[in-house]
Amino acid sequence: MNRKTLLIRYGLVVLLTAILVVLATACGHEDEPEPTPSTPPQEQTTPRTVLVYMVAQNNLSSYSTRDLSEIKQAIASGHLGNSRLLIYLDDNNSTPTLFEFEADGERNILADYDDETLSVSVSRMSQVIDDAKRIAPARHYGLIMWGHGTGYLQNGIEEDTLSPLSYGGEEVSKVSYWMNTTSMARALKGKGLDWIYFDCCFMAGVEVAYELRDVTDYIIASATELPAVGMPYHLTLRHLMPEQSDLQGAAAETFGYFNGLSGSSRTCTISLIDTSAIEQLAQTVRTVLTNTAGLPDDYTPQAFQTTDDHNRYGWSYYDFQHYLLALAGTNTGYQDMVKSSIERAVVYAAATPKLWNDVPLLNHCGLSTFIVERADDPDIDRKGYRELSWWNDVVSHRFK
Numbered sequence: 289m290n291r292k293t294l295l296i297r298y299g300l301v302v303l304l305t306a307i308l309v310v311l312a313t314a315c316g317h318e319d320e321p322e323p324t325p326s327t328p329p330q331e332q333t334t335p336r337t338v339l340v341y342m343v344a345q346n347n348l349s350s351y352s353t354r355d356l357s358e359i360k361q362a363i364a365s366g367h368l369g370n371s372r373l374l375i376y377l378d379d380n381n382s383t384p385t386l387f388e389f390e391a392d393g394e395r396n397i398l399a400d401y402d403d404e405t406l407s408v409s410v411s412r413m414s415q416v417i418d419d420a421k422r423i424a425p426a427r428h429y430g431l432i433m434w435g436h437g438t439g440y441l442q443n444g445i446e447e448d449t450l451s452p453l454s455y456g457g458e459e460v461s462k463v464s465y466w467m468n469t470t471s472m473a474r475a476l477k478g479k480g481l482d483w484i485y486f487d488c489c490f491m492a493g494v495e496v497a498y499e500l501r502d503v504t505d506y507i508i509a510s511a512t513e514l515p516a517v518g519m520p521y522h523l524t525l526r527h528l529m530p531e532q533s534d535l536q537g538a539a540a541e542t543f544g545y546f547n548g549l550s551g552s553s554r555t556c557t558i559s560l561i562d563t564s565a566i567e568q569l570a571q572t573v574r575t576v577l578t579n580t581a582g583l584p585d586d587y588t589p590q591a592f593q594t595t596d597d598h599n600r601y602g603w604s605y606y607d608f609q610h611y612l613l614a615l616a617g618t619n620t621g622y623q624d625m626v627k628s629s630i631e632r633a634v635v636y637a638a639a640t641p642k643l644w645n646d647v648p649l650l651n652h653c654g655l656s657t658f659i660v661e662r663a664d665d666p667d668i669d670r671k672g673y674r675e676l677s678w679w680n681d682v683v684s685h686r687f688k
Contacts, residue, residue, distance in 0.1 A: 334424060335531035336530065337373075337426035338371065338525075339430075339432070340373065341413065341416065341435075342435065343408060346436065351517060355518060360393050362521055363393075367522075374424055383402065414475045427531060429482065430482065430483045431476070431481050431485070432519075433484060435487075436488055437491045439489075439492075481503060482504065482533075483504055483507070484504045485508040486507065489514050490656070492559040493655065495678040498570060498677055499676060500563065502563075505563060506635075509558075509559055510556070511557045511559060513597070513643070520542060536560050539560045551645055554640050554642075555640055557638070560635040561633060565633040568629055573612065573629075575625070576612055577615070579622075593643075593647070607651040609630050611659055612626045633655070660683050
């Protein structure tokens, strides 16, 4: 082999070696960073989700149409902001649905429900709230309870047609079904509600507030009967929908609406109740009840219902503070305890001069109560009062 051939072969070997080194370096560089996996997007949440729970399968069905129109008006005015308003509707015209309004006013159906399960049952209410939170996760949740209300009452007033009783009035085959306040507490337990607005009658009772003290931070409600048109949604939603709801603003807006009317239409009581102060209030009341004598002979309670309603149904709602001050008598220490405890629990309270231009509202502290004068009062059992936590933890101690 001549010298020229050897040089050519040597050159080829060197060239091939260099190519292999370059390829090996390019494919197996140990310092090459691993690709960073993309971070999955976080679950999107809104500032607040409000659920309107409408039990309208009754004589209020036509009023639900009016309120839905007011809601659409509020949406068109931009009152929802970045929050979401979901509506559960069970009325006379269709099976229950959960929906929200689109910007154009059309309904976006989010869930359908069977008509076999009552909307006033614990299972249905709990399911709907869970569905609303799953569909519209938010940092804060509020609940508007829409329908009839009768506060502390635990049994039917007319035993043959109404049983049980407190919230709802869902009519099926001419029978009206209601949810007890004790059942409501079970349905709402652990749902993360920071406020409940009762767009119904008689729910600003101390018995109701005490039963619901562990399920919500605040309650807006009326101690008396409300007109069937209920909350003016086109005015109040701008207060309720922000992440930090202006609850006093919403209560004042409702009161201002009805107080601005005339004649029998000028009728309204409204309260904003801080449930964190209810336990202390209960302790104060227990002290007064167990250390005072009976009511004075000349005591006339401040009624929160008309005489016709009382005679027809046996409804009994009276001003809470007026009753306790009558028990306290001349004991200024007890009087001061009662007033300060109620002031801490009732953040805001307002009342028109009269109820239906008929019953003078001279005393209105923002809470009502059922007055138990003796342990064997048949109304205690007829109204299911012994089932309430307020009876067991507070009132019953007066008779021990």
